Amino acid sequence: MKKKFSFLTLLLSLAATAQDVSTASVQSSAENTAYNKWSVEINGGLTKPITTLSKGYTSSDFNFAHGDLGARYMLNPKFGIKLDFGFDKFSEQDNTPSFSSTYLRTSFQGVVNLGRALNFETFTNSFGLLFHSGLGGSYLTSKNDNVDDYMLNGILGLTGQVLLSNRIALTADLTGILHGKQNANFDATSAAPAKAVGGVIINVTAGLTFYLGKNEKHADWIPEKTISDDLEKRLSLLEKSLLDSDKDGVADLYDLEPNSIAGVAVNTKGQSIDHNQNGVPDELESYLDKTYGKKGDSVPSNNNIEELINAGYVNVYFDSNSSKPTSTSLSGVGFIVKYLQSNPSKSVDVIGYADEIGSSSFNTELSRKRAEAVKEIAVKSGIDASRLNVIANGEDASVDKNSKEARQIVRRVSFKVK
Template identity: 70%
Template sequence: MKNTLLLVSLLTLSFTANAQDVATTTVNPSIDNLAYNKWSIELNGGVNKPIRTISPGYSTASLNLFHADLGARYMFNPKFGLKLDFGYDKFKERNDTPSFESTQLRTSIQGVINAGRALNFEDWTNTFGLLFHGGFGVSQLTSDDFHGQDYAGNGIIGVTGQIKLSDRAVLTGDLTGIITTRQNYNFDGMSLTNTGTLDGLLLNASVGLTFYLGKNAKHADWVGETDKYEGLEKRVQLIEDGLLDTDKDGVADLYDLEPNSIAGVAVNTKGQSIDTNQNGVPDELESYLEKTYGQNGNATTNNNSIEELINGGYVNVYFDFNSSKPTNASLPGVAFLVKYLQSNPSKNADIIGYADEIGSSNYNTELSRKRAEAVKQIATNAGIDASRLNVIANGEDASVNKNSKEARQIVRRVTFQVK
């Protein structure tokens, strides 16, 4: 059985490897198949500087406060996306120049190119990124010095540097240029423009934060070429791990439905202990106990020594941490009790559960009861009348060092007292 399954596994792996060798010449793993977040919210603030369409004698500071920008971005893939943004700019005179105050509101739709991914920044950094953006929109200029609003079209182009703070937030620095068309008034609002088709030119410099939305670990901004192999590596690792035979039963874990079966006990093709009568005791152990302690054996001679063995605490059923399911390796303990009670119908048994000291006393008492009940159920399934079995929850066993993992394993048990 072991040789057959191993041969099948090796043939499967060989076929898979050959198929991958062929496939790699024509098909590469695709980033588009990875799961990553695509939405983000951008918030920026900074300064502006009108370059032209300023009335003679009027001027703003070289770094004029205030500029603000709010955007929502969607990435179709790690290299390209779109964003909708809203901008606010306030213009005021610089020191020692005629006073004015005007405001521009704008909105634009822009394409976004993730230059960091296009240039494979991930080869040398997972902290810094670079975005280029550009598009078209409309703007509205208002001022106390003319009535109504001045509407214009605009083209916008810019570059954004990124510093990754976490998988959910990024610090950004942005430099953007905006050129307007059909702008009637200068940015100061004091006079009409006379520059022709392309009117105003405005620079924005800002810093801000980008917040990523979505349930996945990474955003498209930070998904690189190396990430596309992640899923393939996981599948290969799964196959490699699956070919291990943890319980040494001759069936690889990949096919084993019972990966912790009792060593030396016969199993079927799925790695399950053979238990024809479904009593929780593998047939091989049951046969051995039947021959040794059953009705056809020297039961009278052996009864006293068997009872002493059971009552002396040498027959136990063990449990994993916080579990009420007996470990498969300790099922022979239940089998000893079952065979003894089958051979001695006048005898009854206390089934006594214990827990280690990890957790509250009340919880551990209940856990010890569940462990004893689980063992009782196995015994009743094997044909022992439930009235002959008495469950006792002894709770925590404080007889060992609670800081020792190995010692705690010993006290997570069920013992028996026959009478």
């Protein structure tokens, strides 16, 4: 049953991890990746219609009459989307027929952060590059010629970035716009040639990008490896969580009692089963009852029981530098509990010891903690705390401290009946 539960735990954990990895790779939630996603872009600069113009009409090489405003959202450090609006004013070149037309457009675009895709962060943290492309609609008008032309457009461009602060970046952009279903030339004085794809406009602009959000940096400037490192840390944490420190068949990730006694039955949350809530696992308590008799049973007919306790025949043992009784020696606590339950007028000294490894002050404190731990188990088993007197005897120097086995014998708690 324990093996099946561990296998199920592993499957659920791996599924959860796969979902997290997928989410981080495609969507990367702000709380997990800790970067801002929204930005507002303002640009202004030069514009020039390349085609289509009426015969004899020529536009200025570049009209200083372009502006656009955009809002961008990054799905992750490499990919995003944006919606923008543009304004252009076209006029004639010197010594050519005069005209004046106004051009408005909007477009929905996808954005690729080439700086992150090409790992710019390996050589610079201040310069970036964005590619953007999409589709939209355009409107051309001229008051003098009463033109109202609605068109479709395809747009693509390249934006260079210079990071001024975590909130602002300076940008320079080169964008081309291709139009379809164009009925009037850009000078708005005559009809455009009848073809599916028409005029082209070039914009050269400079501007600012303002980053919005509560985090320190924007996705434009977050290296992709930061997310990889985050995922590696989370996977490492998951691997550690899948360990079963107390070998009870429940992974530490789901174990509410990760230090349960070895060999004692636990529930699906890794907690020792203790139906009567007396602090002693049922499986261990059952063993103690069989060994020493249930509460209310008469004490074994041995007049020397008290003498045996006082002579040190009943002990609780501990591992090195530990104040948690070994599971195999808890029967000693059970013996004292049964004795005190059957002899309500008696009390005992709970005497802690340590071996000679370490400083004397440390070992004295360790012996006290061991005695306190045994007392706590006895109290949880129904013995009044006033009947248990803790004594810290510190180091027991009666054995060869160079012997591992001998040191195990003196790392103990003994009892003295009063």
